[in-house]
Amino acid sequence: MKRYLNDAQLYWATRFLFAISVFLIVVLSLSYHSINQELVYYSERVDHTHDVLENVQDIRMKLYQVTYFGRGYLIMSDSANRDGMLRKLASIPVKMNYLAELTEDDSVQQVTIDSLKSSFKVYAKLVENFGYSDPSQFDERLKFDLLRNGSSRTENLNSILDQIASVEKELMRERVLNRDNYKQQIFRFNWAIMGVALLFLLSSFLLLERELKRNKHYRAELENQVQNLNRSNAELEQFAYVASHDLQEPLRKIRSFADLLKTKSNKSLTEESHEILEKIMKSAIRMQMLIDDLLSFSRSIDTSREIEEVDLNEILQEVKNTLQSKIEESRAIIRSQRLPVVTGYGNQLAQLFENVIINSIKYCKRDILPVIDISVSENLGSDIMGVRESQADTIFYTVVIKDNGIGFRMEYAEKIFTIFQRLHGQNSYQGSGIGLAICRKVVDNHNGYITADGEEGEGARFYVHLPKTSPTP
Amino acid sequence: MGVFNILMADDDADDRFLVQAAFEDNGIHHEMMFFEDGEQLLEHLTSTPAEGRTRFILLDLNMPKKDGREVLRALKSNRELSKIPIIVFSTSKAPDDILSSYELGANSYVVKPSSYEHLKEVVKKISDFWLNTATTP
Numbered sequence A: 001m002k003r004y005l006n007d008a009q010l011y012w013a014t015r016f017l018f019a020i021s022v023f024l025i026v027v028l029s030l031s032y033h034s035i036n037q038e039l040v041y042y043s044e045r046v047d048h049t050h051d052v053l054e055n056v057q058d059i060r061m062k063l064y065q066v067t068y069f070g071r072g073y074l075i076m077s078d079s080a081n082r083d084g085m086l087r088k089l090a091s092i093p094v095k096m097n098y099l100a101e102l103t104e105d106d107s108v109q110q111v112t113i114d115s116l117k118s119s120f121k122v123y124a125k126l127v128e129n130f131g132y133s134d135p136s137q138f139d140e141r142l143k144f145d146l147l148r149n150g151s152s153r154t155e156n157l158n159s160i161l162d163q164i165a166s167v168e169k170e171l172m173r174e175r176v177l178n179r180d181n182y183k184q185q186i187f188r189f190n191w192a193i194m195g196v197a198l199l200f201l202l203s204s205f206l207l208l209e210r211e212l213k214r215n216k217h218y219r220a221e222l223e224n225q226v227q228n229l230n231r232s233n234a235e236l237e238q239f240a241y242v243a244s245h246d247l248q249e250p251l252r253k254i255r256s257f258a259d260l261l262k263t264k265s266n267k268s269l270t271e272e273s274h275e276i277l278e279k280i281m282k283s284a285i286r287m288q289m290l291i292d293d294l295l296s297f298s299r300s301i302d303t304s305r306e307i308e309e310v311d312l313n314e315i316l317q318e319v320k321n322t323l324q325s326k327i328e329e330s331r332a333i334i335r336s337q338r339l340p341v342v343t344g345y346g347n348q349l350a351q352l353f354e355n356v357i358i359n360s361i362k363y364c365k366r367d368i369l370p371v372i373d374i375s376v377s378e379n380l381g382s383d384i385m386g387v388r389e390s391q392a393d394t395i396f397y398t399v400v401i402k403d404n405g406i407g408f409r410m411e412y413a414e415k416i417f418t419i420f421q422r423l424h425g426q427n428s429y430q431g432s433g434i435g436l437a438i439c440r441k442v443v444d445n446h447n448g449y450i451t452a453d454g455e456e457g458e459g460a461r462f463y464v465h466l467p468k469t470s471p472t473p
Numbered sequence B: 001m002g003v004f005n006i007l008m009a010d011d012d013a014d015d016r017f018l019v020q021a022a023f024e025d026n027g028i029h030h031e032m033m034f035f036e037d038g039e040q041l042l043e044h045l046t047s048t049p050a051e052g053r054t055r056f057i058l059l060d061l062n063m064p065k066k067d068g069r070e071v072l073r074a075l076k077s078n079r080e081l082s083k084i085p086i087i088v089f090s091t092s093k094a095p096d097d098i099l100s101s102y103e104l105g106a107n108s109y110v111v112k113p114s115s116y117e118h119l120k121e122v123v124k125k126i127s128d129f130w131l132n133t134a135t136t137p
Helices: A007-076 A079-102 A107-132 A142-262 A273-302 A314-323 A326-330 A345-364 A435-445 B013-025 B039-046 B067-076 B095-103 B116-133
Strands: A310-312 A334-335 A341-344 A371-380 A393-401 A451-454 A461-469 B005-011 B032-034 B054-059 B086-090 B108-111
Touching: A007 A079, A007 A142, A079 A107, A079 A334, A107 A142, A142 A273, A142 B013, A142 B116, A273 A435, A273 B054, A310 A345, A310 B086, A314 A326, A314 A371, A326 A345, A334 B086, A341 A345, A341 A461, A345 A371, A345 A393, A345 A435, A435 A451, A435 A461, B005 B039, B005 B086, B013 B032, B013 B116, B032 B039, B032 B086, B039 B054, B054 B067, B054 B116, B067 B086, B067 B095, B086 B095, B095 B108, B108 B116
Parallel strands: A334 A371, B005 B032, B005 B054, B054 B086, B086 B108
Antiparallel strands: A310 A341, A371 A393, A393 A461, A451 A461
């Protein structure tokens, strides 16, 4: 046998699991997001460093070109070389500004770039002055000196550029390291989120499947129970048949032969034998009554008839007709408000009213005439004691049957509806205790309720609650 | 008297005994013949010429071999014998049994009384009616 969580445990387990999973997924996703941002940042920084290095290389190249054109101009004294030299020179500050812009956030580089700018100013002045002069007027010594050492004028600038590049390269190394680090982390987070999501899905799936299994199990159990119920119902009907025929037959014989014995041997029987015979006959009569009542109770179970619209006023009149002799004998007064029309089994409802009224007449006080008042009101299911939760919103007709009889103690209010349950001895009031049990059975068949209250010596009140809408057929 | 007879078919010996006692106690001294099932009853009726001697038949419904319903069917389809009054005498109070008996041509339906006193009364009433008052068409 598998162990299942009970409903309360399951309720909390699913909620706990859900909360944990949502929490993990949210936390992991947020971390993933921030790590991703870091990654993007470092990737951008790496690209940026590339830009800086490229720019440094560019400036270096332009400085070479200035030197190149300068040498040409020194040898040729032509305007083409001079213009090339000055043009290249003029393009360098733009690059340097761009470089300053790129490294704006790096104060160390800014300082270096400032010194680069000031060194460049000196160099630019030198080159511009050279451009304004006519190299063909230079003596050979100066020319030679310029050719040999001219390029050394850029040494200072180049070393500053080297410095910038090396700082950038160092940065680049760091940034690439960071970027790769974050890349790996993002991988890990990917796996972690996937893992948690999978775990959640898997556990949801398992839980769902188990619930479905349990559901199936319950359904099978329920079907089984319905089958058992049907079977026991059929057995009960069978029992009613047996009671009506097979049990009554020998009983009839007991009564008949006891009778016959009494008639035939009247004279020869002793006083004692007569008494014993009387007791046999009394018991047989009582048993006959019990069997008859049992039969009528089992008949009240039968709901195979069609349900119909039943006018309770007509039912009451019918019952009064049936009980005419009893009513006249007891001189009972039955007063009733206008009763509603309900949906149900007419014969059963008649039986219900008959039994309650018989009960009231039977348990009347000896010194006053029985008065039975029947009134009706509408009530919501939730306002009636003991109504099933599923019927809390159902509207009920409440028929109150009130008498002025001997009543009963409240502690018996429920007991009186139990089959063969009697509050009085056989000697004071005859009966088998089936009447009110049948009433309960009838209201059950109508998805209704019957309750009673009373006080000893003060009369009883029976409340019959019948749904305003039709009972499910 | 003693010329006419009364027939009773019932598989229950006690009931046969009780009915006989009731007839005697009522001072009705017709010849009575008892049968344990429908087959015996039918055999008797078809083998011995009726000659209008049978005054009425008390017929139980549930019997072995041929039951009351079969007897009713057989007798009521027989031209000669259909004139004999048949009183179904059964324990059953079921409306179905009562209705089907009348449909098959029973002349009366009496539920077996549950006391001897009552039985005596019933027997007297049956005899008064079928022996003295009524004749079948």
